[in-house]
Amino acid sequence: MEYLVTMTTRVPHGTPTQDVVDIRAREAAHTRDLAAQGRVLRLWRPPLGPGEWRTIGLFSADDPDDLEGTLASMPLRVWRTDEVTALGPHANDPGRDTVPLAAGGEEYLVTFTVDIPDTASPDTVEEMIAREAARAGELADEGPLIRLWALPGRGRNLGLWQAAGAGQLGEILRSLPLAAWLTVETVPLTPHPSDPASGRRATATKPSA
Incomplete structure (x- = not known):
């Protein structure tokens, strides 16, 4: 299973700077x-306010207990609280082994909540869902759509997207067939120095000899 974990670290007041440096090195x-x-x-x-120290992580584990073992093993856990969201499979997910972030692109986590109108007929709903799946496939092939998951709660989904900026992402999301039925929440992401994809990104963008 996959899990999204928001990790918030609060260093106790008065902690020596060298202790912070050492534990961050161990964490990395x-x-x-x-x-x-x-x-x-x-x-x-994610976007951070003054003094905030937060990381969003995508983890793989067999079950919640297995995930907790992983999180508990991380050195910064002594100063950290973790908010865990279980991610379910989505029919339109391009899959785990996708291309890493393209050079110059920005990544976003987008939460979608689908609210189907009471007036929509079953045939209309079926048609719109089929069109949405087809459009998701196009966007995955073109690059903007990286991953899709089902979230706990009815009609809630999470997507990992990449775009040249918020404006381009907005255009992409408005192109979704279900756009009129969606409530969207977007979180812009910036690179983390320990992101496992950073090595793949560097390899992908390294000029050939």
Whole structure:
């Protein structure tokens, strides 16, 4: 299973700077180990306010207990609280083994809540869902759509997208057949230094000799 984890770290007041440096170095090293094991899939930083220290991570685990074992093993856990969201499979998900972020692109997590009008007939709903699936396939092939998951709760889904900016992402989302039935919440993401995809991105963008 896959899980989205929002990790919020609060360093106790008065902690020596060297202690912070040391534990962050241990965290980075352990994260590399977890990535090599296939447990940490991606890491990002969401928008941060003054003094905030948060990371969003995509993890793989057999079950909640297995995930907790992974999270508890991370050195920063002594100063950190974790908010876990279980991610379910989505029929339109392009899959785990997708191309990493393209050079110059930006990534976004987008939460979709589908509210089907009471006046919509079953045939109309079926047609719109089929059109949405076809459009998702096009966007996956073209690059903007990286992943899709089902979230807990009726009609809630989560997508990982890439675009040249918020304006382009808005145009893409408005092109979805279900756009008129969707409530959308977008979180812009910035690279995390320990993101397992950073090595793949560097390899993909490295000029040939």
